């Protein structure tokens with residue numbers, strides 16, 4: 244007779260309680276929310292209020308504001324292991340620090356690589372959604388633990404089929420082509436990508452090279468990340484200059500700074516929707532079931 248499978252526990256960071264509960268529902272397992280206390284000097288105290296011995300622990304944390312979140316996350320992973328967890332995996336629907344994938348100026352840290360090294364030292368496996376892979380072609384180039392990428396494209400294409408009659412997929416820059424092309428293929432829609440020049444965090448220029456014809460289509464601006472919103476604003480302006488209708492913006496990771504949503508409204512964007520990889524009022528596309536499937540696969544492989 245084979246040994247009983249170790250029970251699974253999902254432990255979510257406090258801001259990711261909804262994600263943790265959704266994962267636990269799909270995995271049909273227990274969940275808990277990490278107790279996190281900040282001392283007056285800013286240091287963190289982390290507590291896991293659940294039995295951990297011989298369990299497979301899945302830490303759930305979306306890594307926006309990574310500088311504040313990462314240390315408590317690593318403390319929790321270490322605590323789980325010290326308290327007897329058999330394996331400790333990470334479901335991070337948004338994976339931080341992927342955009343700094345080269346030394347753009349002399350002396351800069353290549354943080355995507357350093358961050359990967361840090362997480363790889365604390366977890367047995369990683370599951371994430373559409374990381375910003377540009378100069379790195381795969382997570383395996385920088386992560387030394389098994390890492391699985393869940394694609395948001397099928398869920399986005401399904402959302403488009405339900406909500407947008409004749410979408411025209413538009414990427415604001417060449418880096419977005421990988422997502423735009425795949426969503427367009429699944430949705431059976433035409434697509435194009437713009438040319439972007441970034442001169443600073445908030446200074447972005449975007450040009451629409453192709454001109455259609457796309458009569459009767461609704462432009463859908465699609466990008467992996469909205470942070471300040473300036474890329475989407477510039478892209479929406481380029482569409483307006485080309486005489487196209489007000490776009491719908493679809494984003495995988497809604498990092499959104501405090502003004503981003505207002506900037507998009509002011510730019511005349513018709514609607515903004517996002518995947519729920521980062522909790523945000525624009526969330527409309529659910530990723531938890533696909534993340535849970537990937538986590539289940541990782542746990543099974545690790546258990547062999």
Ligand code: R5P
Nearest residue numbers: 466468469470471472473474
């Ligand atoms: C960059 O390479 C990403 O794909 C996004 O285009 C970028 O992070 C968006 O940033 P923002 O909203 O600040 O223009």
